[in-house]
Amino acid sequence: MPVICRPLEMARTMVMNCLASGDKAVDATAGNGRDTVFLARLVGASGKVWAFDIQKCALINTARLLESENLSNQVTLVESGHEHLSHHVEDNLGVVMFNLGYLPGGDHSVFTRPSTTLIALEAALKSLRQGGIVTLVIYSGHPGGKEEEVALLQYAASLNQAKFTVLHYRMLNQVNNPPSLLAIEKLAL
């Protein structure tokens, strides 16, 4: 097992260190539901998870996976863009996870866009509790992916360091546009 883990694993490690049973969390890009299941396990039966996706097939896949793991009770599936996050979730979130780009095995013409991702990120940061984190796994290889990465990094770098800690984690020697991780921790309300 390598010591330097990939961005998705690093995101999960941070999330595990942040969430406890009874917490509230959001999967902003449900896709096939793996992150939703991961969050639902961590918050347990007394916690709450909201999972967003704009594709019905993604939410159907997510619902199936949750049912098979007996985790449906603590999850609300939201068929809506994550840019509407603030209309659907409660405050004091422990974690908001984004896994950007398109659905693997799905329609590659449907992918996250910088304008809506930025609105969602801003809303997520507002709804976080002190000590909560947002993780974004960013893919820059698809059309528009690089622009999304640049927009997110620019926005994140401008956040007040007294209120947020911002980390960008990426591999420097891998070919074919490997994903990177942007992680933001809320230090103060």
Ligand SMILES: C[S@@+](CC[C@H](N)C(=O)[O-])C[C@H]1O[C@@H](n2cnc3c(N)ncnc32)[C@H](O)[C@@H]1O
């Ligand atoms: C890379 S996939 C997510 C993979 C997922 N985390 C998993 O574990 O399978 C990205 C997902 O974002 C969704 N998406 C695209 N734009 C969105 C938006 N504005 N709001 C919410 N989801 C969106 C896509 O439909 C796609 O399912």
